[in-house]
Amino acid sequence: MRLSQLFGKTLRQVPAEAETASHRLLLRAGMVAQISAGIYAYLPLGFEVLKRIETIIREEMDAAGSQELLMPSLLPIEVYQASGRDRTMGEILFQVRDHHDRDFTLGPTHEEIFVEVFKRNVQSYRDLPLLLYQIAPKFRDEPRPRGGLIRLRQFIMKDLYSFDADREGLDHSYQLMYDAYKRVFDRCGVPTVPALADSGAMGGSDTHEFLYLTDVGEDHCLLCPECGYAANAEVATFIKEPAWANEAPLPLEEIDTPGLKTIAELADFLDVPPTKTCKAVFYLASLPGEPEKPVFVAVRGDMDVNEAKLRSALGAVELRYMEEDDVRRAGFVAGSAGAVGLEGASVVADDLVTLEHNLVAGANKPDKHVLNTNYGRDWTADIVADIALAHEGALCAACRTPMDERRGIEMGQVFKLGTKYSESMGAYFLDAEGKQQPAIMGSYGIGVERLLAAIIEENHDENGIVWPPRLAPYDVHLVGLQLERSPGAKEAAEKLYADLSNAGVRVLYDDRDESPGVKFNDADLLGMPLRVTVSPRNLEQNAVEVRARTADESELVPLDVAVEELRARVV
RNA sequence: CGGGGCGUAGCGCAGUCCGGUAGCGCACCUGAAUGGGGUUCAGGAGGUCGCCGGUUCAAAUCCGGCCGCCCCGACCA
Numbered sequence: 001m002r003l004s005q006l007f008g009k010t011l012r013q014v015p016a017e018a019e020t021a022s023h024r025l026l027l028r029a030g031m032v033a034q035i036s037a038g039i040y041a042y043l044p045l046g047f048e049v050l051k052r053i054e055t056i057i058r059e060e061m062d063a064a065g066s067q068e069l070l071m072p073s074l075l076p077i078e079v080y081q082a083s084g085r086d087r088t089m090g091e092i093l094f095q096v097r098d099h100h101d102r103d104f105t106l107g108p109t110h111e112e113i114f115v116e117v118f119k120r121n122v123q124s125y126r127d128l129p130l131l132l133y134q135i136a137p138k139f140r141d142e143p144r145p146r147g148g149l150i151r152l153r154q155f156i157m158k159d160l161y162s163f164d165a166d167r168e169g170l171d172h173s174y175q176l177m178y179d180a181y182k183r184v185f186d187r188c189g190v191p192t193v194p195a196l197a198d199s200g201a202m203g204g205s206d207t208h209e210f211l212y213l214t215d216v217g218e219d220h221c222l223l224c225p226e227c228g229y230a231a232n233a234e235v236a237t238f239i240k241e242p243a244w245a246n247e248a249p250l251p252l253e254e255i256d257t258p259g260l261k262t263i264a265e266l267a268d269f270l271d272v273p274p275t276k277t278c279k280a281v282f283y284l285a286s287l288p289g290e291p292e293k294p295v296f297v298a299v300r301g302d303m304d305v306n307e308a309k310l311r312s313a314l315g316a317v318e319l320r321y322m323e324e325d326d327v328r329r330a331g332f333v334a335g336s337a338g339a340v341g342l343e344g345a346s347v348v349a350d351d352l353v354t355l356e357h358n359l360v361a362g363a364n365k366p367d368k369h370v371l372n373t374n375y376g377r378d379w380t381a382d383i384v385a386d387i388a389l390a391h392e393g394a395l396c397a398a399c400r401t402p403m404d405e406r407r408g409i410e411m412g413q414v415f416k417l418g419t420k421y422s423e424s425m426g427a428y429f430l431d432a433e434g435k436q437q438p439a440i441m442g443s444y445g446i447g448v449e450r451l452l453a454a455i456i457e458e459n460h461d462e463n464g465i466v467w468p469p470r471l472a473p474y475d476v477h478l479v480g481l482q483l484e485r486s487p488g489a490k491e492a493a494e495k496l497y498a499d500l501s502n503a504g505v506r507v508l509y510d511d512r513d514e515s516p517g518v519k520f521n522d523a524d525l526l527g528m529p530l531r532v533t534v535s536p537r538n539l540e541q542n543a544v545e546v547r548a549r550t551a552d553e554s555e556l557v558p559l560d561v562a563v564e565e566l567r568a569r570v571v
Numbered sequence: 572c573g574g575g576g577c578g579u580a581g582c583g584c585a586g587u588c589c590g591g592u593a594g595c596g597c598a599c600c601u602g603a604a605u606g607g608g609g610u611u612c613a614g615g616a617g618g619u620c621g622c623c624g625g626u627u628c629a630a631a632u633c634c635g636g637c638c639g640c641c642c643c644g645a646c647c648a
Contacts, residue, residue, distance in 0.1 A: 012597060012609070013583045017641045027582095037640065092647070109648070143572080143646055151647090200648065209648090218647095307646095321645070323573080413648060445648070482606055517608040524608090535607075545607095 001474070003510040003522075006030075008043035010522050020216045022456035023148025025465050029526055038145025038153035040449070045526070048473035050156070053451055054135050056187050056470065057158045060180045066131030066160055071113050073137050077103040079112045082425050090318075092140045106139035111417070111443055114161040115425045118439065125165045125431045128439070129173055133160035135448065147216060149453040150409060156449060162442040163422075165431065170416055170440045174206070177414050177444045181210055184446065185411055189468035190454045192411055195221050196231035198308045199415055206416040211408030212454045219408050222390050226401035234308035237386065238394035238403065240300075242355040243275045250358050250372040252340070257369045261335035263301040266369065270360060277301030278353055278361040278373060280337040282322040282330070282345070285314050292320070294330055294345040296337070298381070299388050300353050301360075306389035313348060313385040338362030339379040340370055349381035350388045409454055412446040465527030466549050474508040475570035476500060477528035479519050486536030492559070493534040496544065499563045505570055524549070530569060532562075 008030030015034075018024040026032045031046030042050060058068065077095065080086040086093065086105075094106040107113065114132060122130065138157045145151050162173035178194065185192040190212050197209040209232055211221055220233035231237070260266045267274045279301045284292040295314065297305050311319050327334040331344060338361035339347055353359065354375040361373045373379065392405035421427065422438040431437050459466045469475070478497055483490040497509045508528060510519050523531045533545040533554070544562050547554035557565050 009581095009598080011582060015582070015641095016577085016584090019642075034640090138648090140648080144642095144644090146642085157648090197648095319646095410648075415648095447648085485606070515606070515608085515610060517610080520608045522609090533607085537607075 001508050003508060004512045006044060006508070008033075008045060010525055018148060020147045020150065020453075020457070021460055022150075022453040025456050025460055025525070026148060026453070029465060032149070036153075038142055038151065040149065040152070045473050046452070049452060049455075049467075049471055050448060052471045052473070053188060053448055053455075054156075054158070057135065057184055057446060057448070060184045060187075061131075061133050061158070061160060064131065064176045064180045066133050068133055068135070070134050070136060071107070071110055071117070073107050073139065074104050075107050075113055077105050079116060080105060083112050083421055084424065085112070092142065094139045094141050108138055108140045109157075109443075109445070110134070110136075110138075110159055111161065111421050111441075112425065115421050115427045115441075118161075118163060119425070119427050122163065122427075122429055122439070125429055125437075128163055128165045128429065129169050130163040131160060131173060131176075132163075133158060133444075146218070147453070149449040150216070151218070152449060155447055158446040158448060160444040162444070163427075163439040164442075165429070165437065165440065167440060170418070170442055174414060174416055174442050177442070178208065181412050181414065181444070181446070185210060185212075185451075188451060188455055188471065190411065190451065190458050193221070193223065193230050193408070195223075195408075196235050197410075197413060198232060198234040198312075200308075205418060207413060209413045210411045212411050212458070213406050213408045214454075214457055215407055216457065217407040217409040219410055220405060221408050222394060222403040222405055224396040224399065224401050224403045227396060227399040229396050229398050229403070231390075233390055233405070234306065236390040236394070236403075237397045238390045239397055239400060240303075240350075240352040240386075240388065241395075242352060243273075244356045244358060247357040249374045249377060252373065252378060253371040254363055254365075254368055255371060256367060257336065258367045260367075260369070266360060267301065270371075272360065274301040275356075276358070276360060278338065278356075278359040279303070280339070280362055281305050282327050282332060282337070283307075283310070284320040284322060284326075285311075285316040286318045287314070287316050292318075294322070294332075296332075296339060296342055296345040296347045297349075297387065298339050298347065298353050298361075299350040300356065303350065303352070304389040304391070305350075306387055309385070309387045309389075310348065313383055313387055333362065333364050333366055336362040336364065336366060336368055338364055338370060338373065339381070340364075340373050342379075346383075347379070347381040348383045348385065348387060349375065351384050351386055352388065354381070354384055409450065409457075410447075411451055411454060412444070414444045415442060417441040417443050460527070463521070464525035467527045467529060469529045469571045472528050474506045474528050476505055476507045476530045476532050476566060477523045477526060478507050478509045479523055479531060479533045480509065480511055481516055481519065481533055481535035483534070483536075484513070486539065489534070489536050489539055492539055496532075496534060496559075496562065500566060503563050503567045505563075505567055530566065532566065 011028045014024045014027050033041045096104050135158045142153050164170045192210040194208045195211050197207045199207045222236040223230050263274050279299050281297045283295045285295045286292045324334045358372040363370045393402045396403050419438040427439045428436045480493040500507045531547045538545050542559045543556040545554045546557050
């Protein structure tokens with residue numbers, strides 16, 4: 001391809017909104033064009049890289065024994081009603097209506113439709129195990145798209161679904177995918193950490209996220225430097241040690257705490273550590289098919305509520321944090337709420353607060369707190385569970401080592417779904433005894449554009465992108481320099497372009513009449529693995545100049561062996 | 572959904588407070604010079620000032636409403 005003809009041009013200045021490195025470089029390199037919030041067009045260079053990522057994914061999925069197919073994006077809403085996800089996925093579903101007033105959704109993830117098609121084609125255990133996948137668009141009406149390609153409303157996902165006859169089969173399929181995912185990300189030049197995760201709206205039991213650790217990530221995870229434990233903060237467990245369990249319970253005492261609303265203010269006023277206090281938080285929780293109801297949540301004052309853990313402790317589908325005003329309107333005393341004598345809300349306590357003695361808590365009266373509250377004697381909870389959020393330094397549950405808290409981007413996630421969809425949607429097969437059994441399912445997703453963004457985040461320098469060779473849209477960036485200044489120079493460059501192309505090397509030929517600085521800067525920005533410069537200066541020595549994108553120095557390669565030499569150096 | 576910011580040429584921005592014929596840089600077109608890390612000069616094309624309404628002799632500028640985009644949070648696969 002001639003750079004003069006390539007659609008999409010490099011930019012010296014980038015739109016002000018681009019903040020992350022990948023977003024800026026994608027725009028500067030002319031690889032993407034934003035259409036709307038979280039919706040992008042892919043120009044030829046960007047599209048080429050997406051295709052190369054998809055090739056790696058296909059190779060690994062096929063090697064794992066799965067078959068590729070293609071499902072529609074436009075799906076009758078009934079398909080999601082069958083699983084109940086028209087309600088549990090709620091607002092992120094894009095809905096459209098046809099001219100007969102039938103409702104459709106643009107598929108946000110495709111468990112349901114794979115199950116539908118599975119049912120029409122599989123009746124026997126002899127057809128199992130079965131691994132099916134597609135690489136296709138997904139549509140999610142995200143509350144907040146962000147970071148260029150990091151969170152999109154329309155995106156391409158590789159989604160694979162496994163169907164097994166039994167739990168052991170699922171374990172095997174899950175492991176196959178787990179290993180395949182590792183290889184996909186390794187081959188793409190993106191280091192990932194498999195971390196325990198929350199299954200959220202997908203349902204099911206075991207699930208891992210493959211996190212690319214980066215400060216621009218939106219997920220928080222905890223990593224144990226000693227034993228390797230890795231988990232999303234949503235599910236991370238840790239050792240919580242009571243600080244005051246050995247104190248003898250003292251009598252309750254109500255005190256004036258004028259204007260004190262936060263734990264920090266309270267602890268400061270009483271001159272006690274935050275661990276001596278009990279933090280009160282209100283949520284509105286809704287369970288399937290029930291109206292919202294208020295929930296009072298108690299954690300020790302130095303801790304925060306982990307909403308994912310709280311959600312699963314309650315079995316709630318939706319959880320809404322109550323702001324101070326909401327709390328007041330609901331008839332509670334914002335700022336001085338406490339479990340002692342509280343009415344009108346169910347109570348959830350973190351297991352740690354139930355062990356402590358003599359904590360300070362809200363008195364449910366304005367500007368009053370009570371000293372020396374003790375679980376069991378003064379208050380009880382409807383649910384006691386681990387609902388505390390792990391932070392930097394939390395002790396690893398496996399080996400007691402203080403853990404690191406890091407941010408990361410979720411590259412992919414693997415789920416053991418079990419029978420959630422096969423039972424609700426009737427995907428049964430006959431086993432060897434002729435008995436009907438639900439298929440045991442797993443689901444496995446990779447966000448393709450997000451992977452592209454991560455590849456650039458991980459593989460760039462101050463001058464531009466540094467493509468891993470397998471992903472580069474071209475192998476060689478051929479720079480024609482000052483070719484008009486010497487007779488025959490242009491012909492030599494054209495010949496090299498043609499010879500390399502004929503030898504199977506993918507060449508991007510900068511044939512523009514631009515100054516050297518412009519050409520070299522664009523070559524660095526676009527990031528092809530090899531830069532080859534043809535100029536009168538080099539031709540005088542019957543040579544071309546070759547520089548790897550990752551190298552500091554260039555080298556001269558004799559013209560007569562250049563094609564062979566370069567072909568050997570490209571993957 | 573809450574908080575903050577922004578919307579003027581393809582991109583980056585000034586002009587808005589204080590109403591009076593819409594500007595700068597990059598990119599683009601023409602010509603010339605230059606020639607190894609974003610070169611210089613000359614000439615040129617390009618704008619419903621996000622949209623709707625109001626005030627005014629006159630609105631990018633003031634007022635009201637709406638829409639869009641970005642960031643933080645909430646939420647989320």
